Amino acid sequence: MKKTIRIDPVTRIEGHAKVFINLNDDGTLENAGLVVNELRGFEKILIGMEADRMPHITARICGVCPTAHHIAASNALDNAAGVKAPPAAMLLRELMYMGHIIHSHSLSIFVLQGPDLVMGLDADPAVRNVVGIVQANPELARIALRLRTIGQKINEMVGGRGTHPVTSVAGGITFVLDQEKKKIIQEWIDEARAMLPAVVPAVKGLLLNALDKHPAMLHDWVAPSWGLGTVLDDRVSLIEGKLRAIDETGATRIEFGVEDYDKYLVESVVEWSYMKKVHFNMNGMHEYRVGPMARMNAMRRFGTEMADTEYAEFVKLGGSPCHLTVFQTYAKLVETIWAIERADEIINNAAVWGETRVPVTFKGGRGVGHVEAPRGTLIHDYEIDDRGIIRAANLIVATQQNYAIINRSIEQAAQSHVIGKTDDATLLNAVEFSIRCYDPCLSCATHAVGRMPLEIAITRGGETVKTIRR
Amino acid sequence: MPTSNRRTIIICIGNELIADDAVGFEIYHQLAGCNARLEYCGVGGIDMLPLLEGETDLIVVDAVQLGAAPGTIHVIPWNLLPGGSNAISAHGLGLRETIEIGNLLYPQVMPEHITLVGIEGRCFNRTREYMTGDVQDAICTAVNTIRELI
Numbered sequence: 001m002k003k004t005i006r007i008d009p010v011t012r013i014e015g016h017a018k019v020f021i022n023l024n025d026d027g028t029l030e031n032a033g034l035v036v037n038e039l040r041g042f043e044k045i046l047i048g049m050e051a052d053r054m055p056h057i058t059a060r061i062c063g064v065c066p067t068a069h070h071i072a073a074s075n076a077l078d079n080a081a082g083v084k085a086p087p088a089a090m091l092l093r094e095l096m097y098m099g100h101i102i103h104s105h106s107l108s109i110f111v112l113q114g115p116d117l118v119m120g121l122d123a124d125p126a127v128r129n130v131v132g133i134v135q136a137n138p139e140l141a142r143i144a145l146r147l148r149t150i151g152q153k154i155n156e157m158v159g160g161r162g163t164h165p166v167t168s169v170a171g172g173i174t175f176v177l178d179q180e181k182k183k184i185i186q187e188w189i190d191e192a193r194a195m196l197p198a199v200v201p202a203v204k205g206l207l208l209n210a211l212d213k214h215p216a217m218l219h220d221w222v223a224p225s226w227g228l229g230t231v232l233d234d235r236v237s238l239i240e241g242k243l244r245a246i247d248e249t250g251a252t253r254i255e256f257g258v259e260d261y262d263k264y265l266v267e268s269v270v271e272w273s274y275m276k277k278v279h280f281n282m283n284g285m286h287e288y289r290v291g292p293m294a295r296m297n298a299m300r301r302f303g304t305e306m307a308d309t310e311y312a313e314f315v316k317l318g319g320s321p322c323h324l325t326v327f328q329t330y331a332k333l334v335e336t337i338w339a340i341e342r343a344d345e346i347i348n349n350a351a352v353w354g355e356t357r358v359p360v361t362f363k364g365g366r367g368v369g370h371v372e373a374p375r376g377t378l379i380h381d382y383e384i385d386d387r388g389i390i391r392a393a394n395l396i397v398a399t400q401q402n403y404a405i406i407n408r409s410i411e412q413a414a415q416s417h418v419i420g421k422t423d424d425a426t427l428l429n430a431v432e433f434s435i436r437c438y439d440p441c442l443s444c445a446t447h448a449v450g451r452m453p454l455e456i457a458i459t460r461g462g463e464t465v466k467t468i469r470r
Numbered sequence: 471m472p473t474s475n476r477r478t479i480i481i482c483i484g485n486e487l488i489a490d491d492a493v494g495f496e497i498y499h500q501l502a503g504c505n506a507r508l509e510y511c512g513v514g515g516i517d518m519l520p521l522l523e524g525e526t527d528l529i530v531v532d533a534v535q536l537g538a539a540p541g542t543i544h545v546i547p548w549n550l551l552p553g554g555s556n557a558i559s560a561h562g563l564g565l566r567e568t569i570e571i572g573n574l575l576y577p578q579v580m581p582e583h584i585t586l587v588g589i590e591g592r593c594f595n596r597t598r599e600y601m602t603g604d605v606q607d608a609i610c611t612a613v614n615t616i617r618e619l620i
Contacts, residue, residue, distance in 0.1 A: 045597060060487045060512075107516075131567050134575060145519070145571075161512075
């Protein structure tokens with residue numbers, strides 16, 4: 001008898017997601033995957049628009065990572081116009097971006113994954129949410145949300161708006177730093193630094209506790225794969241640098257400029273999802289990972305004291321390269337430390353007071369730019385005509401690139417927590433947690449302009465035998 | 471509490487580029503000059519909490535999908551809102567959870583009265599020029615409703 005279990009927790013997520021888990025007649029796993037059923041639309045909307053609007057318009061693709069699209073679009077326009085933003089502009093874009101990383105990672109660690117870590121995977125879903133985490137550990141929650149707010153404030157001051165920044169433009173940035181703003185930003189950075197001694201051990205402790213309770217995560221939730229991340233002088237770099245591809249062993253296979261992305265990254269359509277998946281094409285097609293852990297696997301050092309110290313701890317626990325799915329959370333924590341330190345470096349760099357814009361003219365041609373978004377490499381590719389109008393656009397986002405690995409992690413979660421288990425809650429929690437480790441941004445992945453629910457389905461031999469709704 | 475001691479903050483939410491989701495942004499502009507502190511948030515959730523400064527009343531204005539006809543104006547106390555977020559994505563935090571978190575962590579700045587003015591929308595997958603006619607027509611009524619609540 002074939003088995004199908006459907007799980008439909010309709011939540012307020014961006015992106016209509018459905019997880020399927022197909023079991024064979026004998027109950028063993030056939031396959032599993034994430035289905036995204038929202039129309040891919042943003043790339044079409046952009047056609048016919050003025051190119052210089054791209055940093056503003058594409059920031060609206062997503063309410064969680066708008067700054068990533070904002071800066072990626074700016075970088076692409078710089079390249080299309082054949083200009084280089086002045087050093088001060090690059091530093092200020094990066095300062096805005098550090099605020100964004102602090103904000104986004106804090107949200108992801110504490111609001112999204114925090115409930116799983118604080119309450120445990122076995123906790124009742126009614127309390128395993130962010131309200132539950134606040135009730136269980138209000139002091140940590142207060143610090144975490146303050147850290148998030150500080151990141152957003154830095155992003156907002158430099159970017160002009162918090163959620164959808166507006167100051168980065170083709171050729172530079174319109175934000176002008178002054179001593180008063182510097183003083184305020186420095187105070188925020190100092191406050192964030194002061195939080196780290198409380199935050200870092202707390203998050204690590206929660207993660208290690210979760211591993212103690214669910215040792216399968218340590219042994220079975222391992223997904224060796226290629227990885228892709230941006231490096232500058234072997235250091236992690238988020239808004240400029242070369243893309244470095246590493247294999248499962250951590251060996252560098254190639255470094256390339258983003259303008260060559262389409263030589264290596266191959267998009268393909270799957271019949272059961274609107275989200276295209278991407279493989280790395282080099283002596284065959286390879287599944288690969290992007291995001292904080294991929295970046296850590298690709299770089300050699302952060303280049304700041306506290307982050308490099310914590311990175312050494314990370315390597316002791318997770319190895320190098322690390323392929324432990326649940327260590328994505330730890331990687332985000334290390335990057336958060338680095339973002340605070342890097343913001344401090346930038347605001348105290350004398351070069352930040354220099355010229356911030358150069359004139360830009362579009363003479364017709366192509367412009368490709370990228371950033372390392374919180375969730376991984378984000379590429380904007382525009383064809384712009386000689387009147388400065390967008391004629392074609394292609395966006396490659398992190399969730400697409402992680403798609404194959406996300407599906408593998410769902411299969412591993414299904415193997416360890418679903419097959420042969422009767423506890424629906426644990427089943428659902430484990431599958432969802434495996435997805436949350438990648439913090440998928442489904443609106444970005446489909447470039448959708450809508451909001452949609454989630455559905456999870458498990459089948460056995462093609463027939464539905466069970467439906468679970470939350 | 472005497473009326474003279476009441477202070478109201480209005481937070482309008484929505485993506486100004488998306489059809490019916492832009493209704494919060496439109497109302498934000500039409501409320502300019504009203505007797506309340508007026509704020510706009512592209513995305514709601516936790517971003518609302520740092521905006522609160524101890525006002526007695528909070529009015530949240532947003533497009534909603536509660537199953538009514540497009541353009542229907544819902545006036546709902548926050549404690550009657552549906553809850554139970556368990557998102558796989560960081561986008562998943564709703565108004566009810568946000569207020570619960572605020573009450574737990576920042577009780578000193580949380581308003582005594584919190585009301586959602588939700589405008590029922592239908593189209594969330596097209597751009598601003600495709601705002602549903604009934605939603606567009608409801609903007610004026612919603613603004614009057616909010617002014618009466620202040």
